[in-house]
Amino acid sequence: MKKNTLEVKGLKTVFDSWQGTVRAVDDVSFNIEENTVFGLVGESGSGKTLTALSILRLIDPPGKITGGSVMFGGVDLLKENEVRLGAVRGNRISMVFQEPGSALDPVFTVGYQLREAIRCHRIVSRGCAEDLAIDSMRKVHIKDPGRVYRDYPHQISGGMKQRVMIAMALINSPELLILDEPTTALDVTIQAEILKLLEEIIAARKMSILFISHDIGLIARMCDNVGVMRKGKLIECQESKLILSDPENEYTSALLKSARALS
Amino acid sequence: MTRYIVRHLAGLIPVFFGITLISFLVMHLAPGGPSDISSSMNPKVSYEARIRLDKLYGLDKPLIVQYKDWLVRVVRFDFGRSFIDDRPVFDKIIEKMPVTIFINLSSLVIILAVGIPIGALSAVRRNGLFDRFSAVFVFAGYSIPEFWLALLLMSVFGISLHWLPISGIKSIDFEYYSLPLKILDVARHLVLPVLLASFGGLAGISRYMRSSMSVVMRQEYIRTARAKGLPERKVIYVHALKNAILPVITILGLSVPALIGGSVIFESIFAIPGMGRLFYESVMARDYSVIMGILSIGAILTLAGNFIADMAYSFADPRIMSGGDGR
Amino acid sequence: MKMRVNKLAAAGTVFIALIAVFAIFAPLIASHDPAGMDTRSVLSPPSREHIFGTDPLGRDVFSRVLYGSRISLSIGIIAVGLSVLTGIFFGSIAGYYGGKIDYAIMRLVDIMLCFPTFFLILAVIAMLEPSIYNIMAVIGLTSWMGVARLVRSEILTLKERDFVAASRIMGAGGSWIIIRHLIPNAIGPVLVNATLGVGGAILIESALSFLGIGVQPPTASWGNILMDGKATLGVAWWVTVFPGAFIFFTVLAYNLLGEGLRDAFEPRLKDRS
Numbered sequence: 001m002k003k004n005t006l007e008v009k010g011l012k013t014v015f016d017s018w019q020g021t022v023r024a025v026d027d028v029s030f031n032i033e034e035n036t037v038f039g040l041v042g043e044s045g046s047g048k049t050l051t052a053l054s055i056l057r058l059i060d061p062p063g064k065i066t067g068g069s070v071m072f073g074g075v076d077l078l079k080e081n082e083v084r085l086g087a088v089r090g091n092r093i094s095m096v097f098q099e100p101g102s103a104l105d106p107v108f109t110v111g112y113q114l115r116e117a118i119r120c121h122r123i124v125s126r127g128c129a130e131d132l133a134i135d136s137m138r139k140v141h142i143k144d145p146g147r148v149y150r151d152y153p154h155q156i157s158g159g160m161k162q163r164v165m166i167a168m169a170l171i172n173s174p175e176l177l178i179l180d181e182p183t184t185a186l187d188v189t190i191q192a193e194i195l196k197l198l199e200e201i202i203a204a205r206k207m208s209i210l211f212i213s214h215d216i217g218l219i220a221r222m223c224d225n226v227g228v229m230r231k232g233k234l235i236e237c238q239e240s241k242l243i244l245s246d247p248e249n250e251y252t253s254a255l256l257k258s259a260r261a262l263s
Numbered sequence: 264m265t266r267y268i269v270r271h272l273a274g275l276i277p278v279f280f281g282i283t284l285i286s287f288l289v290m291h292l293a294p295g296g297p298s299d300i301s302s303s304m305n306p307k308v309s310y311e312a313r314i315r316l317d318k319l320y321g322l323d324k325p326l327i328v329q330y331k332d333w334l335v336r337v338v339r340f341d342f343g344r345s346f347i348d349d350r351p352v353f354d355k356i357i358e359k360m361p362v363t364i365f366i367n368l369s370s371l372v373i374i375l376a377v378g379i380p381i382g383a384l385s386a387v388r389r390n391g392l393f394d395r396f397s398a399v400f401v402f403a404g405y406s407i408p409e410f411w412l413a414l415l416l417m418s419v420f421g422i423s424l425h426w427l428p429i430s431g432i433k434s435i436d437f438e439y440y441s442l443p444l445k446i447l448d449v450a451r452h453l454v455l456p457v458l459l460a461s462f463g464g465l466a467g468i469s470r471y472m473r474s475s476m477s478v479v480m481r482q483e484y485i486r487t488a489r490a491k492g493l494p495e496r497k498v499i500y501v502h503a504l505k506n507a508i509l510p511v512i513t514i515l516g517l518s519v520p521a522l523i524g525g526s527v528i529f530e531s532i533f534a535i536p537g538m539g540r541l542f543y544e545s546v547m548a549r550d551y552s553v554i555m556g557i558l559s560i561g562a563i564l565t566l567a568g569n570f571i572a573d574m575a576y577s578f579a580d581p582r583i584m585s586g587g588d589g590r
Numbered sequence: 591m592k593m594r595v596n597k598l599a600a601a602g603t604v605f606i607a608l609i610a611v612f613a614i615f616a617p618l619i620a621s622h623d624p625a626g627m628d629t630r631s632v633l634s635p636p637s638r639e640h641i642f643g644t645d646p647l648g649r650d651v652f653s654r655v656l657y658g659s660r661i662s663l664s665i666g667i668i669a670v671g672l673s674v675l676t677g678i679f680f681g682s683i684a685g686y687y688g689g690k691i692d693y694a695i696m697r698l699v700d701i702m703l704c705f706p707t708f709f710l711i712l713a714v715i716a717m718l719e720p721s722i723y724n725i726m727a728v729i730g731l732t733s734w735m736g737v738a739r740l741v742r743s744e745i746l747t748l749k750e751r752d753f754v755a756a757s758r759i760m761g762a763g764g765s766w767i768i769i770r771h772l773i774p775n776a777i778g779p780v781l782v783n784a785t786l787g788v789g790g791a792i793l794i795e796s797a798l799s800f801l802g803i804g805v806q807p808p809t810a811s812w813g814n815i816l817m818d819g820k821a822t823l824g825v826a827w828w829v830t831v832f833p834g835a836f837i838f839f840t841v842l843a844y845n846l847l848g849e850g851l852r853d854a855f856e857p858r859l860k861d862r863s
Binding site for chain 2: 712718800802816823830839841845849
Binding site for chain 2: 056058060082083086087088089090091094095097099102103104105106107108109116117120121152154165168
C-alpha cells in the first residue's frame, strides 16, 4: 500500500462578491500517491487553479478557504500557522504558475530571486547560493546560466522565464511539485521544449506532481491518475488509462470528444 | 548610458525655449509695455526720459529681436536690474535662494519620509482603521487652505502657547548665541513653515503611494514570492515596496513646482527672507525685471527637478537602463 | 458602489447646495451691509447682532462671508469652466490630428507644467490688474493641462476602436466624429477633474486675495477677509476662523463630490477587498 504525499478532503473555497458567494472549490477530495503524477483537468473557471492555490493557502481576499483539510506530512496545512506554512512553501511543496511573464519580480535579477528561494529555507553563504542557483538552471537545460543569473526578467524570453520558474521550484528538492498550466501561455514551439523537460522530471520519479491543465489529452499522457473538475466540483477521479477508455461521466466524454476533434 | 542622459537633456531644450518664450510674452502683457509700468510708479518721469528708457530696454525694436536679446541674456543669467534698487536681478535672487531651497528640500524629505510609509501601510491594511484614518487626513490635507492652517497654527503655537517663533529665521539676539543655540534657533523658526509646506504634498504622496502599492500587491510576482516561502514581511517590504516606489519618484518631480509656488505664501506669512517673499514684494512693487527673473528661474528649477527625478527613476527601474526585449 | 464613500459624496453635494443657496440669497440672509462700517463696534467678538463678530473696520464678518461666497464661488466655477473648455480644445486637437500638432501641444503642456502655477498667476496679475475677470481668466488659462491630457488620451483610445472607422465609412466629417462620438465618452473623467478643479480654483483665488493681489477690498472674498485675520491674529480669532472654515468646508465638499464621481465613473479602479 503506497503512502500518500497529499490528502485533500472536502476542500471548500469561496469568493464573496456583491453578486453573491461563488463556490469556486466545492467539496473537493483526492489523494496523490508518493512519486506519482496526478492530473487535474477541466475548463477554465472549473476551479482547478484555485484548488492548487488553496493547498498552499495562497488565496487572497475576497476569497476564503472555508472548509476541509489538506494533509501533508502528517499535518493539516489549512490549520498550520504562517511560519510553519512558510517553511513548507517553496521547500517541500513548490508551485509553477501559468504566466511566466509576470511571475518574476521585474526589479530584481533572476539570480537574486533564485538565491532568495534558497536562502529563505537554508543557511548558506551567498556564493554557495549562487553556485546552487546556477546548477539548478543547468538542470533545466538553460544554456549560459551565468548570464541569465545576472539578467533581469525582462531581458530573457518567455520560455527561458518558465525554465527559471521550474528551476526555482525544484531548487530545494520538494516532495510535491504543483504545475499550473505550465505551458499554456507559451508559444507552441517552446511548449514542446518545456513539455520535454517536464517529462524528464517526471521520469526521474523523485517526487509527487500535481499537474493542472485544460488539455485532457496532455493530462492523460503525462499523468498516472486524473481528476476531472467542473464548476468547482470533482466529478470524476480515476487512473488515466481508464479515463481514456471508460470514462464514467458524460462531461468527461464530452471533453475527450472535443480533444480528439481538435487533434 | 551617457548617451541616454544626453538624449534626455536634449529633449529639455524645446521646453527651455518654451519657458523663455512664455516668460517673455507675460512680460509684454502689460498694456503700454514694461517702461510704462516703471514710469507709472514715478510720475515725474518726462517724455524724453521715457523714450530713453525704451531704448535702454530695447523696447523700440521689433518683438522678435527683443525675444532674441532676452534669450541671450537669460542664458547668461542676466535678468537686468531691479527697478527698486537697481541691483542686478540675478544677485538679488541668488542671495535669497538658499533659504527657499533649504525649506523646500526639508519639506520634500518630510513628505517622503512620512508619506511613503503612510501610503504603504494604508495599502497593506486596506480599509482597516489606519487606512480610514489616513484617508480622512488626506482629504483634509487636500482641502485646507494652507495659509489658513498657517494662521491657526501660528496663533496656537506662536501666540497662545509661545512655543515657536512666528517670524523670520533668526531671533533678535542671534549674534550672541553659541553655535548649537544658533542651530536650535533657526530650527525653531523653520519648524512651522517646513511642516506647513509639507502638508499638502504629504497628502498627495501618501495617496499615490497607497494606490501604487495596491496595484503592486495584486501582481503575480507577489504571489510567487509568497509561494517561495518568503515571510510576509519580506514580501511586502522588499518586493512590493521596491516596485511601488518607482512611480512615486516620477510624481516627486511634478511636486517641485507646487512646493516652489507655495513658498510665496509661507515666506510672506512667516516673514522669511527667501525667494518667495522676494517675488511677492516685487509683485507688489511691480518690479518687473525681478518678477521675470524669478519666474524664469522657478521654471528652470522645476525643469531641473523633473530631470533629476527622471534620471533617478531610470536608474531605479532596471527595465529602462538595460533595454532588452527578451530573445 | 461603496456605500461609505457615497454617503460622503452625498454630504458634499448637500453642502455645496447649501453654500450655493447662501451665495444666491446673500442679500436676503445677510444681517448687515457687507461694506457698512460700524465704528462703534470695531473688532467685537461674535454676538447676537454680529454672529461672526466684526472686522477691524467694524464691518460685519457674517455678511462679508456671505457676500464673499458669491465672489469665491463664481470665480471658482467660471475659472474651471474656462479651463475645461481650453483643455477640451487643446486635447481634442492634439488627440485627433496627431503628428506634429500633437507634439507641439504636448510640449506646450509640459512647458506650462514647468511653471510654478502660483508664480505664473501672480506674475500675470501683476502685469494686468487684479480685477475679478482677470483672476478668472488667469486661473482658467493655467489649469487646463490636466483636462487636455485626459481628453487627448480618451481620443487616442477611442480612435483605435471600430466605430470611429465605421463612422468614417458612412461619410461623417472630421469634427462631426469628434463631437458626436469621442467627447461624450470622455465626459466622465473630465467631470471629475472639473469638480476637483473648482476646489483648487477656490484655494488659488483665496490665496491670491489673502496676499492682496486677488479680489480687492472693499469687495469681500473669503481670502481677503483673512488678510484682516492675519493682522488681528491673537486678538480677534473670529476674523480668521470663520472665513477660513468656509473655504475649508467648501473645498472639502467639492473634493468629496469629485472623488465620489470618480468612483462612479471608474468602478474598475475601485478596490473591492
